[in-house]
Amino acid sequence: MMNFPILSSLILLPSIGALFLFFTKGNKKNNFTVKYVALFTSAVNFFLSIYLWILFDQTTSEFQFVEQRIWIKDFINYKVGVDGISILFILLTTFITPLCVISINNSIKERLSEFLIAVLIMESFMIGVFCSLDLVIFYLFFEAGLIPMFLIIGIWGGARRVYSAFKFFLYTLLGSVLMLVAIISIYWLNGTTDIVELYESGIDIKYQNLLWLAFFSSFAVKTPMWPVHTWLPDAHVEAPTAGSVLLAAILLKMAGYGFIRFSLGLFPVASEIFTPLIYTLSVIAIIFTSFIALMQEDMKKLIAYSSVAHMGYVTLGIFTIQQQGIEGSIIQMISHGLVSAALFLCVGVVYDRMHSRLINTYGGIVSIVPKYSILFMVFTLAALGLPGTSGFVGEFLILMGAFKENFLVAVIASIGVIIGAAYMLWLYKRVIFGKLINNDLKQMIDLNKSEVFILSCLAVPTLFFGFYPEPLINTIEVSISDLIDEYNFRLAGRL
C-alpha cells in the first residue's frame, strides 16, 4: 500500500477536477453540475487526506509517504513527503476547500466554473507547498498560488478590487524573489536543494544570516507581519467571501509553516540571532493591530486585522523554540484557519442579505436571526480564545512557551489577549445586540440549510479540539521535539 503515490494524488486530484471543469461548458444552466463536480473532487480529496492521517505514523519524525522522481537531471528532484508538522496543514486545506465550494451559493453569479477552477487549482498548489521536500518545488508551488488568487480577487472582488489585487500580487512577489535568490544560493553552497539532505548537512554559518533574511522577507510578507501587513486588509475586504476564506485559512499558514520548516530547520544560528527581531515585530503586531482592529467600521477589515494579530502570536510562538510554543503555534494556525474562515463566512452571510459590511448597518438582529447569532457567538468566542475553544489551546501554549523564554514579551502578548477580547466582543455586541434601528434588517432571513451545515462543520472541530486537543498534539509532538533537539544540537555545535 505504501507504493500508492498518495501525496501526488492529493496534489493532482483538484487539478484534474479543474481540467474537467475547463472542458465543461460554463453557462448558467450548468452551474449546478459544475458546482457538484468541484464539490465531489474536493470532498474526495478530503477523505483521501483523512486516510493519510490514519496511515500516518505518529511515533517518528521521519518524513513519510516520500515520493521521489528525477525532474531535472543532476539538479532537482520532485520530492514530496509529510511529517508531523505538515500533515495538519494538508488536512486543513482539504477540509476548508469543500466548505468554500459549498459556500458559493449566491455570492458568485458570473463565471462560476472559472471561479471553481481557480479554487481547485489553488488547492493543488497549497497542498504542494505543504508537502514539497525540495526548495525549488516549494518555491514553485508557493509562487504559483499567486496567479489564481490574483484572479479571484481581481475578477470576483468588490469595488476596489484592482488596487487590492495588484497590491497583493506585487507585495508577495517582491518578498519572494529574494527567497529565490536565497534558494539558488543554497544550491550554490551545498549542491542540492533537497530539504532532507540539507537538514543533515547544515548550511555554512557565514551565510546563514543573509539567507535567513531573504527567506524572512518572503515569509514576513506572507504571514503577514507588521509593518508589511497592509496588503492583507485590502485583499480581504475586496475578495469574494470564498476568496477571503482561502486567503485567511490557508494562504497565511504557508508562511508560518515556512518559518518552522526552513527558518528554524535550516538556519538555527541565524534564527537565534534574529529572535529579538521576530519578538519585537510580533509584539507590535499583537498590540498595534489589535488597536487598529478596535477602530474598524468594516467587519471584514476588523477580522483581517485580527488575523494579523493572531499571526503575531504564531510567529512569537515559533521563535520561542520551546515545545509548547511551537505546538501552540501550529494549533493556533489550525484554529485560526477554522475560526477566521468561519468569521469571514459569517460576514459573507449578512453581506449576501444586506449588501453591507459596515458594522453600523447592523444591530439588534439577535431576535431576527437566532441561529446565526448562536453560531457567530461560538466563533467570536473562539477568536478571542475562550477556554473550551481551539483558540484558547493555541494561545495558552504559546504564552506558556513565551513565559519560559522572555517574561516581558509574554506579559505584553498577554495584554493583547485582552484587547483581542475587547474588539471581538464589541463587534459582536454592535452587530447582534442593541436596538434595532435599521428597519431593512427585519426582512433578514436566518441561515439556510447549507449555511448551517458549513458553519457547524467549522464549529464542531473548533469546540472539539478546544476540549480535547490530544489528536493534534499527538500528531505534531514527536516531529517538534526532534526539530528542537536538532536545533539545539546545531547551536551547541557552533559554540
Next chain:
Amino acid sequence: MENLQLVLPEIFLSLSIMFLLILGVFKKKSSKLIQNLSLAVLIVTAVITFNETIGISETQLFNNSIIIDYLSSLMKIITLLAAFLVLTISSNYLKTFQIFKIEYPILILSSVLGMMVMINSNDLMVFYMGLELQSLSLYVLATFNRDQIKSSEAGLKYFVLSALSSGLLLYGCSLIYGFTGSTNFNIIANQLSSNEYALTFGIVFILVGLAFKISAVPFHMWAPDVYEGSPTSVTLFFTMVPKIAALTVFIRFLYVPFLNLIDQWQMILIFLSIASMLFGAIAAIGQTNLKRLVAYSSISHVGYALAGVAAGTNDGIQSSIVYIFIYVLMNLGLFSCLLMLKRDDVYFEKIEDLSGLSKNHPMLSLSFLIILFSLAGIPPLAGFFAKFYVFKAVIEQSMFFLAIVGLLSTVVAAFYYLRLIKIMYFDEKKDKYDTDHGFWLKFSLTASTLLILVYFIFPGELLDVVSRINII
C-alpha cells in the same frame, strides 16, 4: 576541395532566393506561390542543416573564416523555424493591408541568410557581411507598408541609426585588425597579450554595435519607434529572429577571441544587462500602445539573456540560449494574440482595445493570460524556468548584485503585465473581434501556449538540447 556539404544550407538558401526572385518577376500574380515556396525552402534548409551539420564536431572552413559546430547548427535551425512561423502567420495581416507581395517572403529569406552567415562567422569580415545582409533586408521590411507614414518613418529611422552603429562596429573591427594584424577570431585570440588596452577599445566599439542590433540599453532608442511603426508581422520578426543571431554572435565574439580579456568586457556586459532589465521594466509602465510595450518588454528580456552571457561560464551561455528559446516561444504567442485583435479589416494595437476581452473571447484571453504570466516569470510557467536558469548561472559566479537587481526588476515588470491582465479580465467589455483567423495563427497560439503551460513537466529536455554547447 573542402567540405562543401557543411555550407549546403547557405548555398541552397541563396540559390533559392535568386530563383524565387526571378520567378516572381516573370510570373504575374505569383505572391501566393512564392509565399508557399519560401515556406518550403525554409523547412528544407532546416532539414538540411539538421542532417548535415548537427552531429558534426567543430569544423572550420574557407581559411578558418567559417565555423560549423553544434551551437551554430542549433541556432540556425531555431532561426529557420522562427522565420517559418513568422511567415506563416503574417499572410492574413499582409493581405488586409494589401501588401501581400512577392518581395516580403524573399526579403525575409535573405535576412535569414544574413543571420545564418552571422551565426557561422569566425572572422570579422564574414560577420560584418552577414550583419549587413540581414540589416539591409530588415530596413526594407520595416518600410514595407510604404503608404503609411509611420512605417516609412520606422524604416528610415532604423536605417540611419543602424548605419551609425554599423560604422561604430566597423571602426572597432579596424582597431582590432590594426592591433592584431588579422580579422580571424583564432589569430586574434593568439595575439591578445600584446596590446590589451588598445584591443579593449576595439571590443567596446564592436559591443556597442552589437548592443544596438540586439537593442540593449543604452542603445535601444530605435526599438520602440521601429517596432511601433513597422507592420505587426515585421515587428514580430524583429523581436524574435535577429535576436537569436545577434546573441550567437555575442557569445561567439566574446568567448572565442576575447575570453582572456573577460575582466575587460564582463563589466560592460553586466552594465548592459542591468540597464536593459531595469529600463525595459520601468519604461514599459507608461506605454499605451501594445507594440511599444512589447518593444520595452523585449528590451528587458534581452537584458536577462545578456545576464547569462555575462556570467562567463558554459552554464551561463547555455542558460542564455535557453532563455532566448523560451523568449521566442513566448513572443510568438504574444504576437499571435495581437494579430487576432482584428475587426472589419482594422487591427487594434492600443492597450485599451483589450478591455474586457475575456468576456467576448475566453480562450484567446486565457492564452494571453498564460503568456503574460510567463513573460512576467511566474512559476510554474516556462518564463520562470528561463529566468531561473539564468540566475542560477549568475549566482554560481557570485554575481549577487546582478541577480538581485534582475529579480527586482521582474517585480517592476510584473506590474505592466498585470495591467494588461487587469484590462482583459477586470474591465468592461467592448465589441467583439473577428474570429475567423487562419489555421497557422491559431496553431502558433495554441502550440506556444501549451508548450509554455506544460514546460514544467519536462524542464530537463531543453537543457539536454543545449548541454552540448561548450564554447569555453
